[in-house]
Amino acid sequence: MAAHDGPLLSVRDLTKRYGQRIGCDDISFDVWPGEVLAIVGESGSGKTTLLNCISTRLPATSGTVTYQMRDGQPRNLFEMEEAERRHLLRTDWGFVHQNPADGLRMTVSAGANVGERLMAVGNRHYGQIRETATDWLSRVEIMAERIDDQPRAFSGGMRQRLQIARNLVTAPRLVFMDEPTGGLDVSVQARLLDLLRGLVADLGLAVIIVTHDLAVARLLSDRIMVMKDGHVIETGLTDRVLDDPQAPYTQLLVSSILQV
Numbered sequence: 001m002a003a004h005d006g007p008l009l010s011v012r013d014l015t016k017r018y019g020q021r022i023g024c025d026d027i028s029f030d031v032w033p034g035e036v037l038a039i040v041g042e043s044g045s046g047k048t049t050l051l052n053c054i055s056t057r058l059p060a061t062s063g064t065v066t067y068q069m070r071d072g073q074p075r076n077l078f079e080m081e082e083a084e085r086r087h088l089l090r091t092d093w094g095f096v097h098q099n100p101a102d103g104l105r106m107t108v109s110a111g112a113n114v115g116e117r118l119m120a121v122g123n124r125h126y127g128q129i130r131e132t133a134t135d136w137l138s139r140v141e142i143m144a145e146r147i148d149d150q151p152r153a154f155s156g157g158m159r160q161r162l163q164i165a166r167n168l169v170t171a172p173r174l175v176f177m178d179e180p181t182g183g184l185d186v187s188v189q190a191r192l193l194d195l196l197r198g199l200v201a202d203l204g205l206a207v208i209i210v211t212h213d214l215a216v217a218r219l220l221s222d223r224i225m226v227m228k229d230g231h232v233i234e235t236g237l238t239d240r241v242l243d244d245p246q247a248p249y250t251q252l253l254v255s256s257i258l259q260v
């Protein structure tokens with residue numbers, strides 16, 4: 001029990017430079033089990049860079065990211081073997097991309113897209129895989145009769161729901177999301193957000209979600225980190241940051257939303 005105390009993820013002094021350009025600069029924060037952290041800020045503020053570095057999809061220039069493995073042991077992700085990191089990404093983590101095509105295999109069936117992740121955690125029984133895949137499709141409101149269809153035949157909203165099912169089927173402990181509702185119509189966005197909120201609560205997921213949309217952060221997150229020009233400007237509980245922003249930049253962000 002004691003071994004599982006402490007943060008799930010600890011980021012320390014993380015910096016990413018693209019040549020002379022700053023992607024993100026000297027970022028430190030923790031994420032606790034079951035916590036939803038929203039990283040907000042305008043376009044170009046470094047949100048995606050930060051998310052890609054902490055999920056080891058992009059090499060950082062300096063800093064460390066420590067992850068508490070399922071056995072309770074904290075591990076420095078940047079010192080991990082490539083194969084072990086890939087295994088984490090396929091099992092204990094999820095990554096939901098803004099564009100579903102980046103997170104799905106578009107020319108294999110919906111069922112196979114979900115089943116593939118189950119096989120990565122050692123599931124070999126075809127009937128069981130298909131049953132679990134069917135169950136997950138229904139959880140994301142995709143009818144069972146679409147299980148053999150390829151995602152390229154799906155609407156944008158359906159593709160995004162399939163990407164979510166594919167990511168959550170392995171019961172990950174941490175899910176990274178980069179603007180998961182960004183490419184969708186407003187009405188479809190609202191439904192997807194509702195679905196996401198339910199799943200995150202039911203599964204007790206820890207989530208790091210990048211969004212430029214404060215309404216998304218309000219609905220999904222416990223805590224907000226505001227970024228500008230690669231720096232963290234303000235961080236705090238979501239309601240506090242949005243209702244009583246302290247930094248002038250956050251005040252500007254919040255008020256520009258309220259004027260819409």
Ligand SMILES: Nc1ncnc2c1ncn2[C@@H]1O[C@H](COP(=O)(O)OP(=O)(O)O)[C@@H](O)[C@H]1O
Nearest residue numbers: 018021022023042043044045046047048049050
């Ligand atoms: N591959 C890249 N090469 C060079 N500069 C990049 C690259 N990706 C991002 N940047 C720069 O890093 C900064 C942060 O970008 P990004 O992380 O994409 O911000 P956000 O996700 O908040 O829109 C921007 O100045 C951007 O131009």
Ligand SMILES: [Mg+2]
Nearest residue numbers: 044047048049
């Ligand atoms: Mg981005």
